[in-house]
Amino acid sequence: MTFSSDDKIKQLQLLELEALKEIKKITDDNGITFFLRGGSVMGAVKYEGFVPWDDDVDIAIPRPHYEKFIKLMKENLSEKFWIASYSNDFESFCYFPRIFLREDVRKQNGISKNNLLGLCLIDCLPLDAAPKSRLSLIFYKIRVLYLRAIASTFTLNNEETVKTKKPIVYKVVKLLKVLRLNSKETQNQVYDKLDDIYKSNIYQDSEIIGTVTGSLSFKELFNSKVWGDGVKVPFEDTEMLIPEHFDTYLKKLYGQNYATEEPDYKKSHQEDRVH
Structure with missing residues (x-):
């Protein structure tokens, strides 16, 4: 059938x-x-x-x-x-x-x-909660984007992963891999660093929360009242x-x-x- x-x-x-x-x-x-x-x-x-x-x-x-x-x-x-x-x-x-x-x-x-x-x-x-101040939020986003890109280098040849990435993102990740910026850590160790960042802000006290680990990243941050x-x-x-x-x-x-x-x-x- x-x-x-x-x-x-x-x-x-x-x-x-x-x-x-x-x-x-x-x-x-x-x-x-x-x-x-x-x-x-x-x-x-x-x-x-x-x-x-x-x-x-x-x-x-x-x-x-x-x-x-x-x-x-x-x-x-x-x-x-x-x-x-x-x-x-x-x-x-x-x-x-x-x-x-x-x-x-x-x-x-x-x-x-x-x-x-x-x-x-x-x-x-x-x-997760995000930093309250604008300056802290900028540094937070830079660190997250960099580590997410490094984590992506480990699955760059995975067809499923490639399909979800925009061409410019794919090129950046590929460059990071060519430069061997992922050579000192495993993918899980990079995830550990991301985990520390994601949970570093106190959820209960935050005015901004969201699923920043998702595909839309920082677009998924909202006022906690939402x-x-x-x-x-x-x-x-x-x-x-x-x-x-x-x-x-x-x-x-x-x-x-x-x-x-x-x-x-x-x-x-x-x-x-x-x-």
Whole structure:
């Protein structure tokens, strides 16, 4: 039987929803909060679930709960899912942890990989504080950008990574690799330095927070009131927490007309699957 692209996306969305609900059960039982992030917020607001043509889920965990979250996922996920995290001395090729479908389950279901490690279902990003002063914020951004570029040199030949980078960013990273500026450290050691920077600002006292480890980087920084305590909204057959002022959040990330406009090219991550 041949499955259409829509069938494959729906199959993946169902797996992601199952993993998302499992994560929610574990975090609820342990007093941890997480938010939907990025396009997943868009899906919740516009479609009460997944964006129909997309197969990507992102969540944001406030930094005070972040390390506990990773530990809980490692210890409590069912045998169907697993968490890849560099902080567990694992070569995950990514700073933030990701929830994967176990390989035996993936193969049994005949689903293609979307990552070198297998089938990634959910990206789990920390929700971090940024410096308050303008000067400190400038230095913060410079340090983060440099270390992120250095970390990228280790996966420069990874096709999946290359696809996500703008041409100018790719050229900069390639230059850093040619200059061997990554020769004294491993990728995980660079991630350790980034981790120290990300968690160096006190979350509870900060006026600016965001998922700066995400693809939109500093564009994802907001006044802490935008996130607030969050608001629960329908998401498929369950409820999920999204930023309290989600309209402000979505307008900044996706434009003033996000609620009425749709992209001309509706591209899913399924189209980039590797086998």
